[in-house]
Amino acid sequence: MNGLIQGRAFKTGDHINTDYIISARYLDVYEPKELAAHLFEGLGPEAARRAKGCSILVAGENLGAGSAREQAPKALKGAGFRVIIAKSAARIFYRNTINVGLPVICYPEAVNAIEDGDEVSVNLNSGTIQTKRHGAFAFSPFPEPVRKILKAGGMFPMLMKMVPRLLKNQAERP
């Protein structure tokens, strides 16, 4: 997890579900870059165009509701998003996003302080969001399991590091 993220914000509204992020028609696509080509198709061509080149996704309530598809955060990552700031995130989407190594910060006031296209910087080490119009916001540290997964760069790299121990455990099981 790289501590400092600076970039342009792509701002969306409430209830952006995982269908809008990536359609079920691409669930058999596994490459993040390939998925990214179809990101936000459900929001129409204008949204997909505006999202290009942005690295900070700013969203309203209930981001990622709906399907459990991990392809949604993978598509966001593939498109170059490096952090998400939302008013609230749906449960499975939150887990999936952390698992692909993409931090999600739930902070309604910070969302209100950011406009679409604003330059924003997020310092994950100090826990601050620096906005262009309304100053800085301090966010609470991630819960322990989330911090561990993000530190490893996602669930898969974390499991990779556990493999020697898991192999030993498997060998010892009857």
Added chain:
Amino acid sequence: MTFAEKIFARKTGRETVRPGEVVSVRPDVVMTLDADAEIIYRFEALGLPKVWNPDGIVCSLDHYAPASTVRTADLHRKMRLFAREQGISRFFEVGDGLTHQIMLERGYARPGLFIVGTDSHTPSYGCIGAFSCGVGASDMLSIWATGELWFQVPESARIVLNGRLPAGVFAKDVILAIIRDFTASGCSYYCAEFSGGALQDMSVAERFVLANVSVEMGVKATYVEVDEVTRRYADRGGLPYETVVPDADARYRVEKQIDVAALPPLVACPHAVDNVRPVSELEGTEIHQAFIGTCASGRIEDFATAAAILRGKRIAAGVRLLIAPASRAVLEEAIARGYLEILVKAGATLLASGCGPCAGIHEGLLGEGERCISTANRNFRGRMGSPASEIYLASAATVASSALHGVISDPRRDLV
């Protein structure tokens, strides 16, 4: 303690747990389906010879059933091979059924179990008194590799269903009324507990609808009060189980009372499940496709209702009625009871058991400007095809009546 608190206390071997606590749990049963076949490739990349517990894994093919492309056919091939190599015997083929229905029918979902599945509608098994929640692919990979996963103990909502269901009103109408009141995020991260006198009129299939569609208000899990109906169903398979029930003095974050006797048939309008209106306000709205299927329906009770409405009749010209049984067992029963003949003679097209049309993958997608009334649980813009199409959600009765008349219709007139 609530149902969720008692389950988490039991699974962690503790006296009590509190909402918000983070704990590690070894699930009793886990489920994965073909939309997450990628887990297999990543498991192989880890280089572990064996999954944690092959007997605790259920795998099934329902999202691309039958295969929609060469690519998905190859993913199915990979899943079959992996299941054989790993000794995963609870593997279900194309046409066997929707995974959630298989979990219930085969008794993999039983009272008191802790179940995790890679599908957002996994909370459905609350209908039988199991704790079940959805996760994504990486979380499942962690369980396959280590046997465990982290969870937060949820808050709970208590929803009491009072009164008796009027004729023509079903569990689907009840849950749409609840979602209208709570909104699409109003039960986020909660375990929703259903109880009350109205449950006596609801079979396990109807309770399944309550639990399944609850996902559309954000629930993590559900619980439908365990009673004789639950026990009779759970006893069919002869597999052991131990019920877990909430304490009388459990503390809830939210409590809601619903009088089901006052409910009319309801419809969730485009493009949000909490955009709910009485069917009377929508009557006459032209439809092009009607669909009875998905994990929110397609059970024998739904086909019985549809057959009662369409017996000896013919669906409206210009409308296609698609029907997809929730499982092979449901299909066989629908044949044996004559429902299938009635529906096909009325003009219905039989589809394979699967998620295809609802998820917008294949078999019955919508074109520009088309309108579909469906028994599904989601009506997001473009979900079934063109972004310029519309999806209305309702009970199997309302869908069947609408197919009959070619416009959204109140089923109560056709059920007399």
